[in-house]
Amino acid sequence: MARGVVFAGDTKTKRRIRFLTQHTVTHSPPLLRPLSTMADLKSKFLQVYSVLKSELLNDPNFEFTDDSRQWIERMLDYNVPGGKLNRGLSVVESYKLLKSGKELTDEEVFLACSLGWCIEWLQSYFLVLDDIMDGSHTRRGQPCWFRLPKIGMIAMNDGIILRTHISRILKRHFKEKPYYVDLVDLFNEVEFQTAHGQMIDLITTLVGEKDLLKYSLPLHRRIVQYKTAYYSFYLPVACALLMFGENLDNHVAVKDVLIEMGTYFQVQDDYLDCFGDPEVIGKIGTDIEDFKCSWLVVKALELCNEDQKLTLYENYGKDDPAAVAKVKDLYKALKLQDVYLEYESTSYEKITNSIEAHPSREVQAVLKSFLAKIYKRQK
Secondary structure (H helix, E strand, O other), rough: OOOOOOOOOOOOHHHHHHHHHOOOOOOOOOOOOOOOOOOHHEEEEEHHHHHHHHHOOOOOOOOHHHHHHHHHHHHHHHOOOOOOOOOHHHHHHHHHHHHHOOOOOHHHHHHHHHHHHHHHHHHHHHHHHHHHHHHOOOOOOOOOOOHHOOOOHHHHHHHHHHHHHHHHHHHHHHHOOOOHHHHHHHHHHHHHHHHHHHHHHHHHHHHHHOOOOHHHHHHHHHHHHHHHHHHHHHHHHHHHOOOOOOHHHHHHHHHHHHHHHHHHEEEEEEHHHHHOOOOOOOOOOOOOOOOOOOOOHHHHHHOHHHHHHHHHHHHOOOOOOOHHHHHHHHHOOOHHHHHHHHHHHHHHHHHHHHHOOOHHHHHHHHHHHHHHHHOOOOO
């Protein structure tokens, strides 16, 4: 088949036509009204998930049985669309902002949503495996996937399957695009960075168990940069920039701001892990029990006296409710909640100044939209 030639009987084309036909607006310019609110965008986004899931469950390169198809569908529905979807939705929002708010074609919306879902698939892949490594119990307000009856360590293979789905989506919908190779390279690069960030996080715990004083802010920042910031902040914007026809090498300053934002985000996460309401954040924090190099313990080591350090040494990293309570009491005695609020204010000002220094108003709008989503978040 010649490149660029599309036949009416092609399965992908039929699904794409069905999507476009079902979401045509007759009384306003195409998609101007449907994407006018966040609820409209999320609804459209979830509709694209259904299309992508159907394609994956009917991928001709694997002979599915009823059991295997049902397993994959259950696994996808349990793990992929259940979060806030901020990373995925941000691709569509960022692309629209780069276009100065101009109306998007149905094709553009579908492609931007598809890239957004690739990021959500990547997130799910990381979380399924991360929960196993951390021995977590809950995720997004429900039991971790591997904790469910008859799932167990099969979840490890499910995580791998989630990662392979990203390649299938990119190949199916972007292979003919001039930026396809850049997209594949971007996802591979970000996965490489995130996996190594996870490694640093895990092996740092081994070092910290021997000497808690090894934990420091530079080490914490390094873990955060690679484990969280690249895939949660840089990746959505980079996807939008590639769709917009930009060369990512020309946007190093944008990457730097987003990494800074990702660092702030992870400090928030560390704070909420200890002081957040599990009912609100959707999980029970275990950073203290897991001996994590958390921002809170690093700040505590900076501020505590010798007696308080001894309390940390004796109780940090113990899977014992009484020991965890003593660490939390120490955090409160050191007024780490106030220290955090001061950090939040300083970080917000620094990031805002960096954003406003960027010459492009469209890029500024993208970055400000990200900052608005996370500033003073509670979950």
